[in-house]
Amino acid sequence: MTDVAQRKLDKIARRQVDKFDARRTELAVATLHTLAELGYARTSLREIAQNSEFSHGVLHYYFTDKRDLIVEAVRQYERVCVTKYDEVVAHATSADQLRDEFVAMFFGTLVQDATLHRLWYDLRDQSLYEEYFRADVLEIDGHREDMVWRVISRYAELREGTPATSPGTAYVTLDGIFQRALLHHFTGNAETVASLRAELPGVIDLLVA
Amino acid sequence: MTDVAQRKLDKIARRQVDKFDARRTELAVATLHTLAELGYARTSLREIAQNSEFSHGVLHYYFTDKRDLIVEAVRQYERVCVTKYDEVVAHATSADQLRDEFVAMFFGTLVQDATLHRLWYDLRDQSLYEEYFRADVLEIDGHREDMVWRVISRYAELREGTPATSPGTAYVTLDGIFQRALLHHFTGNAETVASLRAELPGVIDLLVA
DNA sequence: ATCAAGGCTTGACAGTCGTCAAGGAAAATC
């Protein structure tokens, strides 16, 4: 086989692989939405397929089994959710501005992406029962911690102070507030969410005092 | 019917009710253990029955359906887990003692009752998907917050200071640390758990500074 | 134009689920 022919075949192969991967992520996204809507416990392959434009059989063409599919959906989640606050950090010129915009985005995504956040906590806890995607969960959790730390350390910088806690503690504190706000958001308990929002600036200050 | 006969009947009726309730809680406890072991997603009625001394049919004699059973199991969890730290608070005579014993019990129950704690987070998140036991979850969450607040406010008292946050913020901070420690405990990541333990006293001080 | 390969649908499989009815065993009542 000539070099030219070889290169041509490679190109074709690559195109096929690209197409294959594109379909995989397409189906992984459909899976993510289904999971966010129904939760891990009640998500079935047929339900996932109904949220895509294909039939249920196709899932076993692109994925070896359900686990493979869910792992891919989890990784898809990661791509969506771990750089949320970076633009806020990037263009904030004062501490107050950073804090206010962070709070706004914090509660903005809480409402806007509520089902997706609900899913994250579901998946993180499921990983305590089934090991198969725990590594991915830990990786995402680390990225979330990094994301929070970029905000807090930048805020300390603008305040000309230093963080009062480790990155891990800062993360779990803000994440705990987020979880609680999410619970009361789904309960329809708007005033509790509002009071959490009112408290958040003070907590941030506590983390850098 | 004479008064005596009436009272006798009442007594019998009460005994039957007591017996009925005793069986109910017995089965609810079996349900709780099954849930802790398998998680909400994979817990079936037949599996629950196998963790009791009865067959699967009996569950529909004492409970109207699966939801009824799970609600009762959730309430059973509440009875177990929301007074853990009260004895520590009661007999601590110095701030340092209270803090040290709290930390010890915090990480003691983390390891000892790990599967039960894992279940709590599972149930709390499931209540975001299905509303039927959300009220119970909110009630338990409130009791956990109260429990933490009894510790923190007493600690502040012994330190002759005042809490630096609201009860809610204090709770979610400690709970966030607990969740993270639980995750790394199940992962087998002992050094991360140890470093969270080393950090905890500092966080407590931060909450009352 | 023919043929092979890839992409997708359909339908079936074995297993599990919650639910419930029929009936046996045990206990309480008379």
Added chain:
DNA sequence: GATTTTCCTTGACGACTGTCAAGCCTTGAT
């Protein structure tokens, strides 16, 4: 001791699950 009531088991039902094989349709290569 006989009879009614309570308690529990067994087995079945329809629905739903993940998985997979058979085959159709489309696409691209020759």
